Amino acid sequence: MSVKIPDFRQTPTIDQVSVEERVARFNTRSIKKESKLQGLKLALNMIDLTTLEGKDTEGKVRQMCYKAMHLCDELPGLPTVAAVCVYPNHVKTAKAALEGSSVKVASVATAFPSGNSTLDVKIQDTRFAVENGADEIDMVISRGEFLKGNYNFVFDEIADIKEACGNARLKVILETGELSTLDNIRRASDIAMYAGADFIKTSTGKISPAATMPVTLVMLQAIKDYHYKTGRMVGMKPAGGISTAKGALQYLVMLNETLGSKWMNNEWFRFGASSLANDILLQLGKEANGGVYYSKDYISID
Amino acid sequence: MQENKVELGGDWTYAPAPEDKKHVKIEKRYDLFINGKFVKPAKGKYFDTISPSTEEVLSQIAEADEKDVDTAVKAARNAYDKVWKKMPAKERGKYIFRIARMIQERSRELAVIESMNGGKPIRESRDIDVPLAANHFFYYAGWADKLEYAFPGKKPQSLGVVGQIIPWNFPLLMAAWKIAPALATGNTVVLKPAETTSLTALKLAEIIQESGLPDGVVNIVTGHGKTGAAIVNHPLVNKVAFTGSTDVGKIIQKAVAGTNKKVTLELGGKAANIVFEDAPIDQAVEGIVNGIFFNQGHVCCAGSRLFVQEGVAEELIRKLKDRMQTLIVGDPLDKNTDIGAINSKEQLQKIDHYLKLGSEEGAEMYQPSCSIPSKGFFCKPTLFLHASQSHRIVQEEIFGPVLTVQTFRTIEEVVEKANNIPYGLSAGVWTDKGSKIFNLTQNLRAGVIWANTYNKFDPTSPFGGYKESGFGREGGLHGLMPYLELT
Structure with a gap:
């Protein structure tokens, strides 16, 4: 299929005030009873359980991988999370720990989180992760080049990393907290998708603000427009800052009413989060307990 | 291109999340609010008001005839002459502030009744209609003692009794749009809500009664078109404010032709x-x-x-x-x-x-x-x-x-x-x-x-039309003018 690459200087304009209003309206949706349970389980299943710290150890990664497969064995019928997300040097450990499960291994790469390195280093970084068994690569774009208006540079870099990924799926982190306007976020989303991204992702989690609903809505609408134009589906991953079950449900409402049922699964939507899973487990524990408080002490912290 | 379509309204549907209506109190029957009291209509006639979403009867509403309207207008005139006109503007403002606060306090009840009686979604009555209604009272309460600053060099004077007829699309909000500026400018009111949606106006009557507003300053008479006509044609009414259809607006304008009644009309649109x-x-x-x-x-x-x-x-x-x-x-x-x-x-x-x-x-x-x-x-x-x-x-x-x-x-x-x-x-x-x-x-x-937006309303912003959409402005400083004689 040949796709016509658009002129990225002319991406659609975004009106921030209206975007925020739309988000406020999603948040008035009241999700109760069985739809809440269904939504919470789905959200759990969409999580990329993440540890991205300098102090990460093999032991910590191994424990997190066990948690990814056994979220809370006391509560029956829970799904696993979608993936674990680690630095490249921990991919091997994670891959071994998750063997036999359906949980994927995602690795950040390309001089994460700043992306300030040469293309060669970034490609090597990516290859290293893939060779160690990463199923998914979370790359960062060169925000400096993007803000300079050097869109071709950003596009080419993504395309090169996509090639280095081989069969691994590529998530492109825009680091929206550094792009400053929704217009820029829309433009970066379009660049990433046309350059071959399988997923577009908001943030590294290292910059504040990380994922927000207005930013995610703009990206979801970009995905929708791209899908109508090319027929290709692209996934979405808000990352960082989503730590409550209620917040996750609000994102799902937004997803449900923007991209609809084809995207309502972990093939096409992920939450990048470290503490969200436990808050959802608290809620599910409460439901299983007949609506009675479920102690945090029953849930493991990894 | 069809296969690229996204599938909306799919597997994940939202379980019913109905707003509780147990806390709401609707009387079996509502009388007319005249001179600070709920009184039976002269002919003793009532009509049913229903919920358009279930078609069940919610209550019975009194049908005011010419005699009832006459009583109401005279009560308003009496209250104007004896109390309201003489009251210091600052004191008038306090009553309006009180009504605003009481609307806020009872906002949940008002929102639920508005949705039951009018059919509008609770999301709107809760987030838009009721808060905006309270805001209109707050806003105009602030103007009550500042009228000479609103119109520098002029001597703003109240008109007397204003007859107000409001439509069924925003029952409580339209009552607020009408009553708040009328009271702030020192007029007394006879208001008729639409026949299908009288309940929140009557709840507002309860609030007004509870607020201690002097008897007769606001009178609320319910009924159909005939009741409205009686208000428009009453000789003691000094001003008519109407929101509704262009057809009725034309009838009103004919009716007041040759009288010295002031009129504002907010009519239809096709934007x-x-x-x-x-x-x-x-x-x-x-x-x-x-x-x-x-x-x-x-x-x-x-x-x-x-x-x-x-x-x-x-x-x-x-x-x-x-x-x-x-x-x-x-x-x-x-x-x-x-x-x-x-x-x-x-x-x-x-x-x-x-x-x-x-x-x-x-x-x-x-x-x-x-x-x-x-x-x-x-x-x-x-x-x-x-x-x-x-x-x-x-x-x-x-x-x-x-x-x-x-x-x-x-x-x-x-x-x-x-x-x-x-x-x-x-x-x-x-x-x-x-x-x-x-x-x-x-x-x-x-x-x-x-x-780059639509249907945004704010009490500080004037609202009104050109051509057959009517004349006169409601809201903002402009909204004071139709209720004042500026000399």
Whole structure:
């Protein structure tokens, strides 16, 4: 299929005030009873359980991988999370720990989180992760080049990393907290998708603000427009800052009413989060307990 | 392109989330609120008021005849002469502030009753109608003792008794729009709510009674058109304020011709909502939805004629259809409902008539695949594509969730078409370019023009129309003028 690459200087304009209003309206949706349970389980299943710290150890990664497969064995019928997300040097450990499960291994790469390195280093970084068994690569774009208006540079870099990924799926982190306007976020989303991204992702989690609903809505609408134009589906991953079950449900409402049922699964939507899973487990524990408080002490912290 | 379609309204549906109505108290029967008391109508006649979403009878409402109206007007005159006119403006303001606070305190109850009696979704009555009603009282309470600063060099004086007749689309909010400025300017009031939606006005009467406002300053008489006519024709009424249909507005204007009664009329509309190629399309779609499907389209300033610039028409209509697919039509008390019940059977018949007419005229009808309840008065949100300027669905006010879509090429063309209508209440413009906005606000003959938004209301902003949409302004500093003699 040949796709016509658009002129990225002319991406659609975004009106921030209206975007925020739309988000406020999603948040008035009241999700109760069985739809809440269904939504919470789905959200759990969409999580990329993440540890991205300098102090990460093999032991910590191994424990997190066990948690990814056994979220809370006391509560029956829970799904696993979608993936674990680690630095490249921990991919091997994670891959071994998750063997036999359906949980994927995602690795950040390309001089994460700043992306300030040469293309060669970034490609090597990516290859290293893939060779160690990463199923998914979370790359960062060169925000400096993007803000300079050097869109071709950003596009080419993504395309090169996509090639280095081989069969691994590529998530492109825009680091929206550094792009400053929704217009820029829309433009970066379009660049990433046309350059071959399988997923577009908001943030590294290292910059504040990380994922927000207005930013995610703009990206979801970009995905929708791209899908109508090319027929290709692209996934979405808000990352960082989503730590409550209620917040996750609000994102799902937004997803449900923007991209609809084809995207309502972990093939096409992920939450990048470290503490969200436990808050959802608290809620599910409460439901299983007949609506009675479920102690945090029953849930493991990894 | 069909296979690329996204699938909306899929597997994950929202469980019912109805707002609790147990805390709401609706009497079996409501009398007339005259001179600070609830009194039985002279002839002892009552009529049923129903819930348009269930068709069940909620209460019985008194039918005021000429004699009742006479009593009410005389009570208002008496209160004006003996109490209200003489009261220091600062004290008047305190009563209005108190009413505002009491509306806030009882906002949940008012919102639920508004949705039960009028059919509008609780999301709107809770987030828009009731808070805005309180805000109008707050805003005008502040003006009460500052009138000479509002009109420097003039001597603002109250008029006397004002007769006010309000419609069924925003029952409590319209009562607030009318009563708040009238009281702030030192007038006394006889108000008639619409016959299908009297309950929240009567709840407001309870609040007013509880607030300790002197007897007779506000009187609320219920009934049909005849009751309204009695108010308009009463010789002791000094000013008539009416919001409703253009037909009735014309009757009122004839009735007051040759008298010295002041009049303001806020009548129908058929607003143009204009989207240019450079507009933020996704957000424009949201504004179109808010413009026409807000309150089931029962909005005089609804953006009921959509004009789209050719280049983006296809994309915008596709997005609009997708968005409509996610609208939830149903129980007004459910917190997830986007579009509630049509206000009355009569109104539903009128809308259905236009749906039939539009198809006959050759416009292409589109409705989403949502389900609607089998009981009650409901209508799916509807588009008419390829509409023509000479279609009656384009020329006449439908007052329902029905949007006509036309395309245009040039600014001149769209301005001409937008203005080519007897109405001139409101309009919307969507573009990324500020200069284009100012060009259009200069050339569109409409009282309110929203830019990159739609259906935004604020007590500080004047509202009112051109041409057959009426005259006089409500809201803001301008909203004080119709209630004052400025010498």
